[in-house]
Amino acid sequence: MNETAPSTSSDTAEGEVPGSQRPKHARLRQRLRAEVQRMTAHTALPTERELAGQYGVSRSTVRQALDALAESGVVYRVHGAGTFAASTVVAKNLTMSSFTEDMEARGLVPGNRILAADEREAGRQIAEELRLGESDPVVRVMRLRLADEWPMCLETVHLPAARVPGLLERDLNDSLYRILRAEYGMRLVRAEQVWTAVSLDERSAVLLGVPTGSPAFQVRRVGMDERSRPLEVTTGLYRADRYEMRVAVRRGLE
Amino acid sequence: MNETAPSTSSDTAEGEVPGSQRPKHARLRQRLRAEVQRMTAHTALPTERELAGQYGVSRSTVRQALDALAESGVVYRVHGAGTFAASTVVAKNLTMSSFTEDMEARGLVPGNRILAADEREAGRQIAEELRLGESDPVVRVMRLRLADEWPMCLETVHLPAARVPGLLERDLNDSLYRILRAEYGMRLVRAEQVWTAVSLDERSAVLLGVPTGSPAFQVRRVGMDERSRPLEVTTGLYRADRYEMRVAVRRGLE
DNA sequence: ATGTCATATTGGTGCGTACCAATTACATCA
DNA sequence: TGATGTAATTGGTACGCACCAATATGACAT
Numbered sequence: 062m063n064e065t066a067p068s069t070s071s072d073t074a075e076g077e078v079p080g081s082q083r084p085k086h087a088r089l090r091q092r093l094r095a096e097v098q099r100m101t102a103h104t105a106l107p108t109e110r111e112l113a114g115q116y117g118v119s120r121s122t123v124r125q126a127l128d129a130l131a132e133s134g135v136v137y138r139v140h141g142a143g144t145f146a147a148s149t150v151v152a153k154n155l156t157m158s159s160f161t162e163d164m165e166a167r168g169l170v171p172g173n174r175i176l177a178a179d180e181r182e183a184g185r186q187i188a189e190e191l192r193l194g195e196s197d198p199v200v201r202v203m204r205l206r207l208a209d210e211w212p213m214c215l216e217t218v219h220l221p222a223a224r225v226p227g228l229l230e231r232d233l234n235d236s237l238y239r240i241l242r243a244e245y246g247m248r249l250v251r252a253e254q255v256w257t258a259v260s261l262d263e264r265s266a267v268l269l270g271v272p273t274g275s276p277a278f279q280v281r282r283v284g285m286d287e288r289s290r291p292l293e294v295t296t297g298l299y300r301a302d303r304y305e306m307r308v309a310v311r312r313g314l315e
Numbered sequence: 316m317n318e319t320a321p322s323t324s325s326d327t328a329e330g331e332v333p334g335s336q337r338p339k340h341a342r343l344r345q346r347l348r349a350e351v352q353r354m355t356a357h358t359a360l361p362t363e364r365e366l367a368g369q370y371g372v373s374r375s376t377v378r379q380a381l382d383a384l385a386e387s388g389v390v391y392r393v394h395g396a397g398t399f400a401a402s403t404v405v406a407k408n409l410t411m412s413s414f415t416e417d418m419e420a421r422g423l424v425p426g427n428r429i430l431a432a433d434e435r436e437a438g439r440q441i442a443e444e445l446r447l448g449e450s451d452p453v454v455r456v457m458r459l460r461l462a463d464e465w466p467m468c469l470e471t472v473h474l475p476a477a478r479v480p481g482l483l484e485r486d487l488n489d490s491l492y493r494i495l496r497a498e499y500g501m502r503l504v505r506a507e508q509v510w511t512a513v514s515l516d517e518r519s520a521v522l523l524g525v526p527t528g529s530p531a532f533q534v535r536r537v538g539m540d541e542r543s544r545p546l547e548v549t550t551g552l553y554r555a556d557r558y559e560m561r562v563a564v565r566r567g568l569e
Numbered sequence: 570a571t572g573t574c575a576t577a578t579t580g581g582t583g584c585g586t587a588c589c590a591a592t593t594a595c596a597t598c599a
Numbered sequence: 600t601g602a603t604g605t606a607a608t609t610g611g612t613a614c615g616c617a618c619c620a621a622t623a624t625g626a627c628a629t
Contacts, residue, residue: 086583121582122584125583
């Protein structure tokens with residue numbers, strides 16, 4: 062699909078399909094990734110020069126696409142030898158997906174139980190993380206998150222109240238992040254997370270439906286927009302028996 | 316340190332320091348990262364064209380360096396506006412560093428207590444992860460890892476015995492990974508990790524010096540070389556009160 | 570003041586070229 | 600048969616150009 066069609070004069074022919082307006086390297090990356098994931102591990106891809114020919118793009122563009130795939134561990138390159146499909150045990154690199162997306166990807170039905178939703182003063186730590194004053198108002202939403210009606214996670218979200226007027230009147234049972242994006246134009250692009258292992262106190266344990274003292278992940282996250290301005294601070298408690306964290310790690314560049 | 320010294324003619328003058336034979340984009344990236352980390356957050360860097368001029372490289376090379384820095388969250392870019400120092404709370408992206416390196420970076424003295432070191436059959440799971448036969452021999456090393464004499468982590472390493480002849484006769488109190496690299500040419504470049512939260516059983520708790528049932532991280536890691544061949548399988552138990560995991564996450568590319 | 574528009578600036582895309590460096594394949598020789 | 604050297608192949612580096620797209624700036628009008 063979506064052939065090159067060098068047709069008329071040079072590049073930006075007027076009869077352009079609107080949907081194909083993503084950069085070539087991005088489209089190529091997507092196609093190659095799909096292709097690679099159907100290959101058996103350690104199979105060689107065509108050479109960069111061949112790919113350039115096959116897809117009607119320059120070698121630089123091919124390399125741009127392959128760079129990204131190598132970065133995320135989908136392929137690996139060996140200098141004089143070629144580019145190969147990686148043996149992808151984990152495959153899915155750690156990406157930022159919302160709880161709702163996570164559950165839907167697993168074929169589970171996500172659900173929520175709102176435990177609290179109010180407005181309060183930020184306080185020292187939240188204020189610092191959100192770059193607000195200590196007495197600035199923040200919206201706090203505490204939710205018990207369910208998958209197929211089973212408790213998975215206890216979550217508290219803090220948002221600058223000034224940026225989300227009327228949020229508390231909304232239906233918070235939908236994906237909060239979809240609301241933030243669609244209604245308030247808050248696009249979370251990056252996040253910094255700190256994971257710790259904890260034992261659950263009685264109150265949390267009861268809510269999550271496990272014995273007091275059961276192990277759990279505690280995750281503190283600061284979500285940021287594309288300009289790395291903090292938009293949101295969230296603390297989550299995840300049942301250890303239902304959750305694990307998979308990470309692909311690479312040796313640092315130096 | 317390591318100044319540019321534009322001295323003689325162009326770039327690759329014959330009196331070149333051997334160590335500076337790294338690619339220009341890598342050297343530039345290193346310099347820029349150092350520079351950026353001294354800047355206050357959200358300060359603009361020089362434009363790409365300026366940087367190209369200042370450092371005597373092409374704009375493509377500058378972009379290659381900035382791409383990497385943006386990828387790891389050190390800087391962020393805004394299309395028509397510029398490139399800016401990110402507000403780096405975490406700074407250090409999750410990279411693959413050995414326990415020894417980790418502790419040294421924190422100014423602690425790493426130590427080991429060997430609990431077991433032997434050779435045995437791989438067994439089903441290890442064999443699968445290392446791509447061996449079930450009855451192929453693997454070397455197993457169990458260690459209690461210390462920081463300033465304090466127990467931090469209980470670790471079990473599995474290695475294909477065929478690749479590490481004589482390892483058991485060596486001094487395993489040194490960094491195991493340094494031995495593997497220096498003596499056996501095994502270079503760990505990538506790893507896939509699965510983190511879970513657990514409660515410590517009595518034996519592990521005693522060794523780590525905490526009460527039975529204390530929370531801990533359990534980490535299972537498969538370490539791989541640059542051709543994504545598994546070299547090592549390690550299971551670690553980390554004291555939750557001494558360890559946390561920091562991760563910078565980005566929205567997936569699609 | 571406030572909105573609007575043209576313009577300059579800045580990062581983003583894409584192409585092409587030339588050459589270097591690691592690997593592989595193959596012919597050659599001992 | 601096995602080692603050795605040579606040439607072709609393949610990814611890596613670096614440069615330069617041309618143009619696009621988002622943003623910022625400032626003149627101007629309201």
